Amino acid sequence: MxxxxxxxxxxxxxxxxxxxxxxxxxxxxxxxxxxxxxxxxxxxxxxxxxxxxxxxxxxxxxxxxxxxxxxxxxxxxxxxxxxxxxxxxxxxxxxxxxxxxxxxxxxxxxxxxxQPRPPDGGWTWPRLAPVLAGFLIVAVLVVLGVVWRPGHTPSTVAAKAPAWRLLIEPLEGLAGIDEEWQWLVEGLPATVEALLRDHPAMEILGSAAVPELLELPPGQRARGAGADLYLTMRLDRIDGRFSLFWQLRQPGQDSDLRSGDLTGPDPGLLVRQLVDQVRNATTRGSFPVRVAHKTVLDDPLAVELYTRAMQAIASEQRVAAAKLLDAALTRQPDSALLQVALAKARFDPANQAGEALDGYQELIDQIPDAEPIARAWLAHELGTELWFYGNTRAAEAFLEEALALIEPHHEPLLRGRILNSLAFVQQSRNRYSVAWETALDAERLLRGSDSPYFLSMVLTNLGYLAEDFGRLLQAREFHLEALALREQIGVDELTAASEYGIARIERRLGQLARASQRLETNLERSGVDNRPFDRFDNLEELAEVRMRQGRFAEAAALLDQAGAIAAESNDEIGLAWTDEVRARLGIASGQVAPELLARIEQARQRFEALGEAQEAFTARLSAVEIMQMLGQTGDSGTVLTSLKDHPALANPVHQIRFQMILARQAELARRDEQAEELLTDALKRARQLGSVDQEAAVALRLARRALARNDASSAERFVRIAQRWSPEHFRTLALDERLHQQRSSTR
Known part of the structure; x- marks a missing residue:
């Protein structure tokens, strides 16, 4: 051409x-x-x-x-x-x-x-129109008392993002609302959120999108979510009639931008009236146009059926929800909103076979191509659910489809959230480099979204990814930034999660006393606030710290507590994690038995069933170390051979641990020269990577080997490396004491 x-x-x-x-x-x-x-x-x-x-x-x-x-x-x-x-x-x-x-x-x-296009320098009416529209947008926003978010100008927002972000608050009031009308509690806010999603100038967030912020007051919750406006609703029933009072506010402002009081016998009609009034209050004049999907839900009975279905889904009554939505679709068969909801209702976590997955894909395909955001929302939610239930392969496909359905410069918050979920899935599938790049893409988008809550989420994810890569100092910076954001938001649960992430890094940096103090503080708070999963995480991590301090009995007691919480909560992955740490505790303390090998094998099977390929691989490595300690060198050699091409070894941290285990296998076979070469290379790799805890661990292995051949000079050099990065580790202290005694005896 x-x-x-x-x-x-x-x-x-x-x-x-x-x-x-x-x-x-x-x-x-x-x-x-x-x-x-x-x-x-x-x-x-x-x-x-x-x-x-x-x-x-x-x-x-x-x-x-x-x-x-x-x-x-x-x-x-x-x-x-x-x-x-x-x-x-x-x-x-x-x-x-x-x-x-x-x-x-x-x-x-x-x-x-x-016909040729006009040259770029020409001023024509089509070029002037967006400029005039931009002035009109600013004028309308000034009248309504709404300012542009930092970094956004009318021209860039018009092309890339909605002007405002609106948070739909949970329903309040409920005086006179008996059991017959309880479906309104979750259903009404969900319906308002869904009907406003095609707003031409707004990005709509439901409170379910920011669950950790629900303990905050409405204005503070909206600020944490990065919302410019928030909608509160109060529903009461007096003498057989419903009263729905709503307020549209800005965070930090005492007065309402708009408010209204609706009354009538039918809550479905009140919802429609509320949506119309909020829409009218926020779309006066020309606003930046965003990609929208048509709700096509104006039939009063269909609205009521949808509202009832949302309450049923929230109560895990999926069969009832599907029947309600099927009835609603008979009245409005072209509603993308109803089709998305029906797909969510039909999702069955117990059925993830190929036929079921094809069925979920068909539900997405049934939504018209002209409704890409509706399709993207559904693919995102299905992908997230599949990941949660362990089907990471299918989850990755659905999340990638959700991403492909959105134009690159539209819906930045939704794209950022999809990318963050996708990074988690890719990490679970041992696709580390891809997960890292995906998470960085999410970070770039969310830094421009002015949402402290969602930005803190992706920063935390980056912290864990950096830790997995051995980039410990970088991981600490991500966690510290997330902590600063979460302290501004003011939710203890989020702050504690960041404190936990920082404690993990402190433990790996050898700062055991500091990590211990942080975790003990977290445990005190989680006990008061009754947060069992936070308590589990901190107990398990504190056991890791105690293990490195050589306080093995305390570590075992902490793992008993963590295991009890996991069992009580039916937390399968928690039970698997507990068994994996128990295995490493046995290895560290030298207390291994065939029963421990069976336990780590059970943990590996759990991890595989949950789609956690990385955790299953590390459990396999722990099993090999136990085999070596039990004298089962033939079995350990067979497993090591089978793992040499494992995709998890794309992670350099896993490569170093694998190399240390290979060195131990060589030692058991009395191939000392090979063992020394493997450990020396592992030390070099850990230093280049910045994985300082592994550098210290390899240095301690080399120090023990040097002492065994009476090479005190080399042993001292290696112990100094360990002291730099793991000064409080029980093995560092023991070897330093041994060297001190050796020096004293030669004087």
């Missing part, structure tokens, strides 16, 4: 299709066909390269400008494009899959050069 003249407008024609890149428009004859952003970019790249096979790497970089997406994301985009063009994976009359190589665009493509 030849190059078009400067400023020329180019169109591509194939068959009865016309593709206009300038207008981002696809025409079927003269009928517009909706394509989501990434799907359009895929088609554009293929029609510019017809008749040749385009590889997946080329598609990622050429069509989308990056390489973070997986094969699953490409497959989903191709499937959506085929559907739009009337093609299919079976027919492949337009897009042919060349297995192992990529995709080929089959039709011949004609390039039409149309």
């Amino acid at each position: 030849g190059d078009a003249p400067p400023h020329a407008r180019v169109q591509y024609r194939f068959g009865h299709w016309t593709l206009d890149p300038d207008q981002r428009l696809l025409l079927d004859s003269a009928t517009p066909v909706f394509l989501q952003g990434q799907t359009f970019d895929l088609l554009l790249y293929l029609v510019r390269n017809p008749g040749r096979v385009v590889g997946k790497d080329e598609l990622l970089k050429g069509a989308w400008g990056h390489s973070c997406l997986t094969d699953s994301a490409i497959t989903q985009a191709v499937r959506r494009l085929r559907k739009a063009l009337g093609d299919s994976g079976r027919r492949q009359s337009i897009i042919r899959t060349v297995h192992g190589r990529g995709f080929e665009f089959l039709p011949s493509v004609q390039v039409d050069v149309c």
Whole structure:
């Protein structure tokens, strides 16, 4: 294809299709066909390269400008494009899959050069219109008392993000609301949130999106979520009539921006009236347009059925919720809102077989292509649920689909949340480098979203990822920044979570007394506030500290307490973690038995069942160390051989631990030279990585070897390395004392 003249407008024609890149428009004859952003970019790249096979790497970089997406994301985009063009994976009359190589665009493509575009420097009415609209936006916001968030100007917000973020608060009041109307408690706020989601100027958050902030007062909760406005609602029932009083406020302001008092016998009608009044109060004038989905829910009975269904879902009554939503869809079959809710109601965590997953995908596909945000919300929620229940492979596919459904510069908060969830899943699947880049993408988006709560979440995730990579100082910085944000928000549970993350890093940096003090303070608070999962985490981590201090009996007692909490809470992963730490406690104390090997094997099986591939791998390593201590060197050698190509070894921290275990296997086989080489290389790797606790652990191994061959000089050098990073570790103290005694005896 030849190059078009400067400023020329180019169109591509194939068959009865016309593709206009300038207008981002696809025409079927003269009928517009909706394509989501990434799907359009895929088609554009293929029609510019017809008749040749385009590889997946080329598609990622050429069509989308990056390489973070997986094969699953490409497959989903191709499937959506085929559907739009009337093609299919079976027919492949337009897009042919060349297995192992990529995709080929089959039709011949004609390039039409149309009327030239005006040069960039020209002032024309279409260029003036956004400027005038921007002035109008500012004027309206000033009248309403709403200011722009820092870093956002009318022009950038108009292109990239909604003007405001609105938090829907939980329902208050409920005087005179008997059991018959309890479905309104959760259902009414959820319905208001859903009906406002297509607001042209607002990003809507429900209080369920920020569960840790529910203990805060409304204004403070909104500030923590980064909301510009918040909506409070009070519902009472007097003499058979409902009274719904609402207030629209700004955080930090005592007076209402808008308020209203609605009365009537039907709560469903009151919800519609409330939504209309809030919409009217916040859409006067021209506002930045955001990608929206149509709720198509204006039938009063459908509204009531939806509200009842939301309460049923909140109460885990999914079958009842599905029946209510099926009834609502008979009245409004085109409602994307009802279709999303029905898919959530039909999600069955106990059924994650291939047929069920295909069914979930069909539920997403049933939502019209013109409703990408509705589809993205559903894919995000399904992906998050699947991850929670251990199906990380399916979770990754759904989350990647959710990401692909949103234009890169739209819905930054939603994109950031999806990316953060995706990073967790990728980490669980041992895809460390990809998880790191995904989390960094989430951080970049959420730093611009002005939401301390969600930013603190991704910073905490980055802290744990950096810790997994051995980047301990970087991990501490992430946790400290998250802690500062959470202290501003003022939620003890969030603050304690960051304190726990910092204590983990302090323990690995060898600051055992400081970590111990932080964890003991956390335990006191969690006991008072009755937070069992926080208590479990801190008990387990304090056991890790006591283990390194050589206080093994205390560590075992702490693990007993943590295990009891996990058992009482039916916390499968907590039980597995407890058994894994018990195994390492046995290794550290030298107290191993066949029963301990059986326990760590049970933990590994639990981790695998929950989709925690990384934890299952580390449990396998602990099992090998126990085998070595029990003299089962044949079995340990077999397992080590089977693990040498394990994907978890892409993590350099795991590589170092694996190398230390290989060195122990060489020692048992009396291959001392090989063991020394392995440990020396592991020491170098740990130092380069910055994994200081591993550097100290390897140095202690080398010091013991040096003492065994009466090389006091080398032993002292290695002990000094351990003292730099693990001065309080019981092995460091023991070896230093042994060296001191040896020096004294030679004087």
